[in-house]
Every structure is written in C-alpha cells, then in structure tokens.
Amino acid sequence: MLTKLEGPIVRINPNELHIDDPEYYDELYVGSSRRTMKYEWAMKGFGPTISSFATEGHELHRTRRGALAPYFSKASVYQLEPTVQSVVNKLVSRLEAIRGSGTVINVIDVFTALTADIIGEYAFALPYDFIDNPDFAPHWYRVMMDFAETFHIFKQFGWMEPLVRKIPQGIVKIISPQLGALSTVGDMAKERIARVKAELAEGKKPDEKTIFYDMLTNDQLRPEDKTSERLEAEGISVLAAGSVTTAHMLSLLTFLIVDNTEILTRLQKELHTVMPRPDSQPKWNQLEQLPYLTAIIQEGLRWGYGVTHRLQRISPDVALQYDGWTIPPGIPVSMTSILMHDNQSLFPNPRLFSPERWLQPDSAQLRKYLVTFSKGSRQCLGMNLAYCELYLTLAAIFAPGRFSFEMFETDISDVEIAHDFFIPCERMDSKGIRVLVK
Ligand code: HEM
Known part of the structure; x- marks a missing residue:
C-alpha cells in the first residue's frame, strides 16, 4: 500500500524523521540548553568522524570546536583581513592580465582557487597559489x-571508505588524479603539522599562525586529539568546508549580478560611495554598512542554499515535541535549507533573485529563516x-570602472542546483559558469 x-x-x-516547518528550525537546531x-551514520560519509565537523558527541565536539573557534571569531577575521x-x-591582477584577451574563464574554478588559497594562507600558512595557475587550477x-x-x-x-584509504597513494594518483591531488594537499598539511610539532619540541614559537599550532597548544584538547592524523583530518575538513561552499x-x-543590468548598476552606484577609484580598497566593516550589497x-545566501543536504540532529537526553508528536531521545531529526529558503509564504516567488526582499520595512524578521550556515552549537x-x-x-570585482563581464554560453541551468551532494551541484553536463573579462 502506498503511503501519502x-x-x-x-x-x-x-x-x-524530517520536518518541513520553518517555525521549528530554532527549536531543533538551537534548542535551549x-x-x-x-x-554518526551520515557523518561517516566524509570518512573518519574525528574532525569537529563530523564529531558525533556533544561534549567532545564542544572541546574540539573550542580549539578552533577563536581562530574564526569575528575579531580574528578582522585581524586577518x-x-x-x-x-x-x-x-584582481590575474583578471587585469586576462582583460580584453578573449580568454573564457570559468568562475567556479576561479573562486575555488581563491577560497582555497585564502584558507591555505589564513589557517595553515600554506601558499597553495592556485590563483597563479594559468587556468585557475580547475582540478x-x-x-x-x-x-x-x-x-x-x-x-x-x-x-568502503576505510578500504579506499588503504590503497597506496601512488596507485590512487594513477587511478584518479583528482583523489591524488587531494592526497597531495593532505601531504602538505602533514608536512606543516610535522614542522609545527618539531618547532614546539624545540621550544620555538612558529613564525606563522596556524590552526595546527592553536590545537597543539590547547590545554583542553586530550592528547589523542593532538595526533597528526586528527590534525590532518581537521585541516582537510576546514579546507573542504571553507573553499567550495x-x-x-x-x-x-x-x-545573477552580471545577468541583471539593473542590479549591477545599482550595486556599482552604491559601491562608488566607498570606492571613488576602481582600485580603492574599502575595509570589510565599511562594506558591511552598504545596504544594497x-x-x-543575503539574497545569494538564500537563493544558493549553502548546504543542501538535510542536517540531522539528535537530542540524546530529552524528548522533542513537535505538532502533537513526541519524538523520543536518540532519534535523528533533520530539516533542509532548500525547503526553508523556497518556502512560498516567507519568500514569495522563491526562485526569483530579488535583493529587494531584504530591503523591506519588515525584512529584519526574515533573517530568522535564512539558514545557509545552519544554527546552534553545530552552525558553520x-x-x-x-x-x-x-x-x-564582490567589491573588488564589481568596483565601478574596473571590469565589465560578459557571460559566455552560460544560462541559469548552469547555476541552478541539479544534485544534492551535501553541497549543491549544478547539472553534470554543465561546462561551468563562464565569462569574458572586458
Ligand atoms: C558560504 C560559505 C559557507 C556555507 C554556506 C557554510 C555552511 C555550513 C553549514 C550549513 C554547516 C553545518 C553543517 C552540518 O550541520 O553538518 C557548516 C559547518 C562548518 N563550516 Fe561552513 N560554510 C561556509 C563557509 C565556511 C568557511 C569559509 C569555513 C572555514 C573555515 C567553514 C568551516 C566550517 C566548519 C569547520 C564547520 C563545522 C562546524 C562544527 O560542526 O562545529 N565554512 N558550514
């Protein structure tokens, strides 16, 4: 018999269990105390559940996350801006060199190179230099x-995953150059971890700040949480979580900006107030004050969902109450950003990209339903x-008078989600989001 x-x-x-009710999000993810x-069943999809991201238990997660958290606080980001x-x-220099040459670039490669380079510099003091690669390191x-x-x-x-990990790296690199590239990045992290450990053993303070140093010198972390294997898992998880997203x-x-002249024009008019010259470099806190940007x-974070997979949470001690149902402790319950962000009553005509919806008198109330980064103790x-x-x-590339972009054989079907691989993935035969720089 079919169930409706x-x-x-x-x-x-x-x-x-899965719940589709925006009013329940805060209860499930933030709870009270x-x-x-x-x-754990879902988290093992990314390998051993030893990174903060994948840790199952409440207390262990709290200490593991606590060792990383100061690094990513708003104050730290201001400092490392x-x-x-x-x-x-x-x-910007790379785009200036390309401008007018007729070279087509795939911006997903460009921005993956950018964000990976930033994490490399910011968290590991490792210069990946993907941006310098002629094709922006598409692999x-x-x-x-x-x-x-x-x-x-x-x-x-x-x-399967532990079995795959047992395959010698030399063979992995031959079978799958992509997985080989990942192991190369892992090797770079390993090398950096070994160096930080050696410096600490000699009583030296490393010249550069890294999350590895912060973890190794954190008194709250147990010795088994300071092994090279766990530090490497934490590094890979930060790199993966922080680059492609x-x-x-x-x-x-x-x-969405290049495709809509009205939005682009209004954005550039606003940017001009803090960027009188194309090469002006306003600070992040100045840009945050710009309402249209x-x-x-905000609309991009809504429209693009962020993480598309359902995110399970378990209340181990207390039963949850929902709509007259009692959910016993220990049951995984999830909600999904797609259903939140495409909710017709909160966001009418949800697939329309409309920054204006965040500029209405009652828009502040909508913020509650923007869950791109999730919420609560496990939020991003x-x-x-x-x-x-x-x-x-965005300020650097759309600075008035700097670049003009033209989409190349790209339409909305290259941008819309077609698959949920935990993060959103475009249709598999898409050639990317391709632009000409003029
Ligand atoms: C627009 C970009 C991003 C989006 C949409 C995003 C989204 C998310 C979401 C939804 C989660 C919760 C996942 C879950 O419940 O399983 C998460 C966790 C996490 N994100 Fe992000 N993220 C972004 C950027 C970043 C960046 C730049 C970093 C860099 C360091 C990062 C590091 C992490 C980490 C370490 C966690 C695990 C937190 C924990 O479990 O304690 N993310 N992210």
Whole structure:
C-alpha cells in the first residue's frame, strides 16, 4: 500500500524523521540548553568522524570546536583581513592580465582557487597559489566535488571508505588524479603539522599562525586529539568546508549580478560611495554598512542554499515535541535549507533573485529563516570568514570602472542546483559558469 508522503513531519527512512516547518528550525537546531549530537551514520560519509565537523558527541565536539573557534571569531577575521585582501588583490591582477584577451574563464574554478588559497594562507600558512595557475587550477573544484559526491556512497556503505584509504597513494594518483591531488594537499598539511610539532619540541614559537599550532597548544584538547592524523583530518575538513561552499556563492552571485543590468548598476552606484577609484580598497566593516550589497549577499545566501543536504540532529537526553508528536531521545531529526529558503509564504516567488526582499520595512524578521550556515552549537564555524570573503571579493570585482563581464554560453541551468551532494551541484553536463573579462 502506498503511503501519502505529505505533511510537515515525515519518517524518511527506518531511522530518521524530517520536518518541513520553518517555525521549528530554532527549536531543533538551537534548542535551549539541551545536549545535541550529530548522526554518526551520515557523518561517516566524509570518512573518519574525528574532525569537529563530523564529531558525533556533544561534549567532545564542544572541546574540539573550542580549539578552533577563536581562530574564526569575528575579531580574528578582522585581524586577518589583510591576508584575505592580499589574495583578492592577486585575483584582481590575474583578471587585469586576462582583460580584453578573449580568454573564457570559468568562475567556479576561479573562486575555488581563491577560497582555497585564502584558507591555505589564513589557517595553515600554506601558499597553495592556485590563483597563479594559468587556468585557475580547475582540478581543485573537481577534487572537491568528487569528494562531496562520494558522501552518499560512503554514508550507505561505511566499510568502503576505510578500504579506499588503504590503497597506496601512488596507485590512487594513477587511478584518479583528482583523489591524488587531494592526497597531495593532505601531504602538505602533514608536512606543516610535522614542522609545527618539531618547532614546539624545540621550544620555538612558529613564525606563522596556524590552526595546527592553536590545537597543539590547547590545554583542553586530550592528547589523542593532538595526533597528526586528527590534525590532518581537521585541516582537510576546514579546507573542504571553507573553499567550495564560498566559491559556489561567489559564482552564482557573479552570474545573477552580471545577468541583471539593473542590479549591477545599482550595486556599482552604491559601491562608488566607498570606492571613488576602481582600485580603492574599502575595509570589510565599511562594506558591511552598504545596504544594497548586503541585500545582494543575503539574497545569494538564500537563493544558493549553502548546504543542501538535510542536517540531522539528535537530542540524546530529552524528548522533542513537535505538532502533537513526541519524538523520543536518540532519534535523528533533520530539516533542509532548500525547503526553508523556497518556502512560498516567507519568500514569495522563491526562485526569483530579488535583493529587494531584504530591503523591506519588515525584512529584519526574515533573517530568522535564512539558514545557509545552519544554527546552534553545530552552525558553520567559518561564517565570519565566508562573509569577509564575499564582501571583499564582490567589491573588488564589481568596483565601478574596473571590469565589465560578459557571460559566455552560460544560462541559469548552469547555476541552478541539479544534485544534492551535501553541497549543491549544478547539472553534470554543465561546462561551468563562464565569462569574458572586458
Ligand atoms: C558560504 C560559505 C559557507 C556555507 C554556506 C557554510 C555552511 C555550513 C553549514 C550549513 C554547516 C553545518 C553543517 C552540518 O550541520 O553538518 C557548516 C559547518 C562548518 N563550516 Fe561552513 N560554510 C561556509 C563557509 C565556511 C568557511 C569559509 C569555513 C572555514 C573555515 C567553514 C568551516 C566550517 C566548519 C569547520 C564547520 C563545522 C562546524 C562544527 O560542526 O562545529 N565554512 N558550514
């Protein structure tokens, strides 16, 4: 007999419940003071559950996240803003060199190179220099998407991932150059971790700040949380979580702005107030004051969803109450940003990109339903860095009088989500979001 799958609460598999009700988001994700766990079954889709992102338990997650959190606070991002700006400046120089040459660039590659370089400099003191690559290191986006795509397979068949990891790296590099590239990045992290450990053993303070130094010198972390294997997992997770996500937002925003002359003109008029010259470099806190740029970013974060997979949370001790149902402790319950952000009553005509919806007298109330970075104890750790990157990059590339972009054989179907690989993925046969720089 067929069951009608309708209504706000659905048992989507033998073990999980899913809720589609924007009013319940804060209750599920923020709760009050109750403990919250992640769902280990899903998290193993990304490999061993030893990074903060994938940690199942409430207390262990709190200490692991605590060791990273100061690094990504708003104050830290303000302090490290010059690092972000210097990578953005490198991007501008590359675009200046390309301008007028007729070269077609794929902005998803460009922005993945940009965000990976920023994380490399910011968190690991590792100069990846993907931006300097003639084609903006296109393999890097593929690496990240292949990694994301395997999430569904490893989630279902948990025995597979450890088996794949046992394959010698030399062979992996031959079978899959993309996975090989990921292991090269892992090797770079390993080398940096070894160097920081050696410096600490000699009683030296490293010249550059890295998350590895912060973790190794954190008294709250247990010795087993300071192993090279865990530090490397934390590094890879920060790199993966922080590169393709922001790159995806920058790419879709580039398309949606270039595709709409009215939005572009209004944005540039506003930017002119803080960028009287094309090479002016306003600070992030100046840009945050600009209402239209802010509305564009908010609308991009809504329209692009951020993370598209349902995000499970477990209340281990207390039963949850929803709509007359009692959900016993221990049951994974999830909600999905797509359903939140495409909710017709909150965001009428949801697939229309309309920054104006964030500039209405009652728009402040809508903020509550913007869940791109999720909420609560497991919300995105890097959201301040992501905002800083979004503001500085959009201002730099759309600075009045600097560049003019023309889309090349690209339409909305190259930008809209076609697959959920935890993060959104465009249609598989898309050639990317391609532009000419003029
Ligand atoms: C627009 C860009 C970004 C989006 C949409 C985004 C979204 C998210 C979301 C929804 C989560 C929660 C995932 C879950 O519940 O399983 C998350 C977690 C996380 N994000 Fe981001 N993120 C972005 C950028 C970044 C950046 C730049 C970093 C850089 C460091 C980062 C690092 C992390 C980490 C470490 C976690 C795990 C936090 C924890 O579990 O304690 N993210 N992100």
